[in-house]
Amino acid sequence: MKRTIETIEGDTTGVSYSIPVYTVSGARSDTAPSAYLQAGLHADELPGPAALHFFLEMLREAEAEGRVLGAVTVVPHANPIGSSQYHFQKMEGRFSLGTRDNFNRAHPHLERPDQALLPVDDTSMSADKKLKWRLAKLSLGHDIILDLHCDDESLNYVYIAEELWPQTQDLASCLDADAVLLWSGDADQPFESAALAPYLGPDYKKILQEKLVVSTIELRGQRDVDRTTAHLDARRLFNFLVARGVIEADMGVSPPKPYQGPVIPLLNIDMLEAPVPGIILYHVDPGSEVEEGQPLVTLIREPGNPDRDVTLTAPQAGLILTRRSHRYTRSGDALLKLLGSKPSATGKGSILEN
Ligand SMILES: [Zn+2]
The missing domain is CATH 2.40.50.100 (RNA polymerase II/Efflux pump adaptor protein, barrel-sandwich hybrid domain)
Structure with a gap:
């Protein structure tokens, strides 16, 4: 497993932000699907980063045993800008203080999954925009793209685009989601809609229907951060990647059952x-x-x-x-x-x- 650092230059001289990124290349990356997992885009939503902490342990173990087949990229905490924004002793992790924009809105939509469409030079952008482009660059091209968030006080639920339903119901089943919220359109361009957008053209219909998984996962509420829950969520994410053939199981994992919970537009x-x-x-x-x-x-x-x-x-x-x-x-x-x-x-x- 490789650990690299993505650097985002801040809006003032001498300020920059570091984002650790973990990658495993995958023993059969030419045929096995690839996965990208990200958490903490809203910097104060921590069930996801805690879950990825334990997920990475499982991934290291699987890699050591040669069981990681597809390429996997993990960004356990995607937003150091938000983490640094303290206002009267409270973290402001949802909106950029510099631009007042929500960190999970206005993500760039690309016409097709092509790295050539990404900007070569981002120096004139504000730091939060640089971050959005950088996350587009890191996630682009993966077959499975999961963005982990949480709500205030909440059940465990997922957002899935109508175009990806019902073929991605195994995700909701593996996560034991209490509900699936089906969305359409791209009103405010959250990361999830930006990750889906390149595949909506006619040339990518097959990928859209057979391989692509894109979801915002709401891992309960902001205070639901503890070892047991984080470990459980890590195991569920891991099992989903097993179900999709990104990772080979270390023990008998039964295939996910059809999702039985509420599916609500x-x-x-x-x-x-x-x-x-x-x-x-x-x-x-x-x-x-x-x-x-x-x-x-x-x-x-x-x-x-x-x-x-x-x-x-x-x-x-x-x-x-x-x-x-x-x-x-x-x-x-x-x-x-x-x-x-x-x-x-x-x-x-x-x-x-x-
Ligand atoms: Zn969020």
């Missing part, structure tokens, strides 16, 4: 927003099954004056997927995601939140 997701500011009292947890009209959240607008409380109810029956980790909301902020069985009356469709 983004249009069916109700993002509950706060109509007023206040203290958030949740009536439900991620994983709660709710009926239409059931109370979900009470907002205390003015402590001591219950007449001003506002209680929000479920707009339709469904499953609570996520909720926020903070307990005070401004008006207009999102409070939770509910997976419904029919389109949301207020659904945003292509992208859920910024």
Whole structure:
């Protein structure tokens, strides 16, 4: 296994960022599929980096035994810019402080999977844009591209493009995902849509249908970082690469079963927003099954004056997927995601939140 460092020049003199990248070339890389795993693009989402820490141990062991067949690239923490952004003792890992852009939006879309389309010189770009191009360069050409994220407080779920469903249901099955969110379009160009974009042309139909796996994986909530969970996620990712023939199994691994969990188009997701500011009292947890009209959240607008409380109810029956980790909301902020069985009356469709 090779460890190399990608360097991103910062926006001011004397500042640069280092990204460790681990690669295994693969014993049969001419025929076996290749894989790219990345985590920490939102720098403060750490279940993914912790899982890749243990995944790399498994990969080293497999490599030593000659069981890594396809080329594997792993970027365990992709965003040192975000990690360095501390504001009043809190990491701002989601947005670039320099440009105010979300690190997982506005990734460059290429017409075809061709390294020649990447910029030769990135010196005039802001550091966050350089990072996005660099990740495009590192991931381009792999058959399996997985981007590990997490939500605030959440179940374990994955985003998959409609073009890749149902042929990638083995991913959801291996990860034991609580839900699959099917998306289409490219509204705000997250990394995942940029990784898929080069294969949408007619020349790449076969790759799209037979080999390509691209997904954003939400490994529960921000505080779900512990040894047992990280090890479990590492093993599940490893087993998926075994199922796809990137790695040879060290013991009997049964092939993944068809995915049995909910598969929900983004249009069916109700993002509950706060109509007023206040203290958030949740009536439900991620994983709660709710009926239409059931109370979900009470907002205390003015402590001591219950007449001003506002209680929000479920707009339709469904499953609570996520909720926020903070307990005070401004008006207009999102409070939770509910997976419904029919389109949301207020659904945003292509992208859920910024
Ligand atoms: Zn994220």
